[in-house]
Amino acid sequence: MSTLPLFDPAGGQRREVAPGAVHLPGWLPAEQQRELVDACRGWAAGPVPMRHTRLPRGGVMSVQTVCIGWHWSPYRYTRTAVDCGGGRVADFPGWLAELGRQALVDASPDPSAGDGYAPDTALVNFYDARAVMGMHQDKDERCDAPVVSLSIGDTCVFRFGNTEHRGRPWTDVELASGDLFVFGGPSRFAYHGVPRIRPGTGDPAATGLAAGRLNITLRVTGLSDSTG
Numbered sequence: 001m002s003t004l005p006l007f008d009p010a011g012g013q014r015r016e017v018a019p020g021a022v023h024l025p026g027w028l029p030a031e032q033q034r035e036l037v038d039a040c041r042g043w044a045a046g047p048v049p050m051r052h053t054r055l056p057r058g059g060v061m062s063v064q065t066v067c068i069g070w071h072w073s074p075y076r077y078t079r080t081a082v083d084c085g086g087g088r089v090a091d092f093p094g095w096l097a098e099l100g101r102q103a104l105v106d107a108s109p110d111p112s113a114g115d116g117y118a119p120d121t122a123l124v125n126f127y128d129a130r131a132v133m134g135m136h137q138d139k140d141e142r143c144d145a146p147v148v149s150l151s152i153g154d155t156c157v158f159r160f161g162n163t164e165h166r167g168r169p170w171t172d173v174e175l176a177s178g179d180l181f182v183f184g185g186p187s188r189f190a191y192h193g194v195p196r197i198r199p200g201t202g203d204p205a206a207t208g209l210a211a212g213r214l215n216i217t218l219r220v221t222g223l224s225d226s227t228g
Contacts, residue, residue, distance in 0.1 A: 014107070017160050017171050020146075020185030022107040027180035030206040033152045036216065037208045039093075040124050043068055048081040048089050050126065062131040068092050069121035070221050075140050077121065077221050092120050100218040103148045107182040117145060119218040127156065127213040129199040135159065135166040135191045143222030146184025151175040153202035153213040161191035177202050 015023045028036070043066050044050040050066040055074055069092030070077040080088050101114030125133070138147055158181065161170035170191075175181060183190060197213055204210050 017173060018183075018187045018190065020187040021160060021183040021190065022181070023173055023175075024107055024180040024182075025176065026178045027103070027106065028150060028152070028178040030178070033178055033206065034208040036150065036152060037214065039096075040066075040126075040214055040216070043090055043124060044126075047087040048084065050124075051084050054083065061133075062128075063133055064126045064128075064131075066124045067121060068096075068124070069119075070223065072121070072123055072140065077140060077223055079225065092122065096122060096218065100148045103150075103180055103182060103218075104146060104184075107180065117220070119145075119148065119220050120223075121219050121221050123217050123219070125215045125217075127154070127194065127197050127215070129154075129197055129212070131194075131197060131212075133194040135161060135193040137163075137189050137191055138217075138219065139189055141219055141221050143220040144184075144188050145220035145222075146182055146188065148218040149175075149181040149183075150216045150218075151179045151181070151213065152177050152207050152216075153209040154211070155198040155201040156194050156213055156215075157196045157198075159193050159195055160187075161193075163187070163190050166191050174198075177207055 013025050017023055048066065048071060050064045053061045053065055053073065068090045070079065071081045071089045073083040080086050097119050100119045101117050104114040104117055105111060155174055155176045158173045158175045159170050160173060202209060
């Protein structure tokens, strides 16, 4: 994986959406977007395939998901895909952890922001033109370390809400290809979702993704093999 050039927070692009929630447009250069798309294709091919997650009440998510490091199924993490074949998930690569640490450094005025950040799982979500994600909290982790979110492909409307409930107040943010969004601190458990995708807004020549949106979220589970 190529080394990501340092983002310049003085460039005027950094936006704090809420305390601890930061949007950095255009953070990933095109070359690195293509490398991530290639990596995601490899993960989607197995050993645990990309799938539409089935929810406990019988609903099926419109988003397709594949996990690395730990497998997420509602509402827990396991090393094996207990809800789709039982295979062991692919290992979490060191280069992706480095990318997560760099994301925290660039999203914060504190150059030590990435120190000790050790993400051990990533959820890779693919949105086609009709896929959505309802308002939810990322709270299945046993750790409150920040979530690092990377977007590739079509632009989406990302709805970032409050920590108390799914309703207003919220802020709608357009996340385009290459954008970084980090949320931690007081915003770590904010409700968030994706009410719509803007089809055709991605550039297949730049990303290698023909259509749709890839979202890669890095997280720290706080689990070990003895607790997962």
